Amino acid sequence: MTDCLFCGIAAGDIPATLVLERSRTLAFRDLNPQAPTHILVIARDHHADMGALAHADPEVMAELMATAHDAAVQEGVAETGYRSVFNSGRDAHQSVQHVHLHVLGGRNLGWPPG
Numbered sequence: 001m002t003d004c005l006f007c008g009i010a011a012g013d014i015p016a017t018l019v020l021e022r023s024r025t026l027a028f029r030d031l032n033p034q035a036p037t038h039i040l041v042i043a044r045d046h047h048a049d050m051g052a053l054a055h056a057d058p059e060v061m062a063e064l065m066a067t068a069h070d071a072a073v074q075e076g077v078a079e080t081g082y083r084s085v086f087n088s089g090r091d092a093h094q095s096v097q098h099v100h101l102h103v104l105g106g107r108n109l110g111w112p113p114g
């Protein structure tokens with residue numbers, strides 16, 4: 001999709017610090033990290049949010065989650081714990097309308113979230 005930031009990253013047109021590359025998903029570092037490890041995992045194809053992807057392509061949703069876990073293992077936070085978050089819509093402060101799974105770890109993340 002034109003004018004989509006994360007489509008631009010998936011296409012290699014916009015720079016990002018890549019962490020893992022899979023056939024249909026991609027993991028890269030968040031530009032404004034909220035924890036020592038803060039990675040975003042996206043589908044290469046454009047889907048607006050978690051619900052859209054889950055209904056359109058459950059196989060890619062499964063790959064997205066496996067990529068998130070593998071990125072956490074690679075970062076060394078799988079053992080100490082990590083949080084995976086989909087923000088969907090205005091109240092959740094979704095700012096990029098291309099499905100992305102936040103993977104946060106490396107500190108005590110607290111609960112409940114804000």
Ligand code: AMP
Nearest residue numbers: 005016029030031032087093094095096
């Ligand atoms: P959300 O608020 O859930 O839509 O999350 C969007 C995330 O994208 C935020 O955590 C931003 O810091 C991050 N972000 C925005 N632009 C970039 C970029 N060019 N590269 C990496 N992360 C980005």
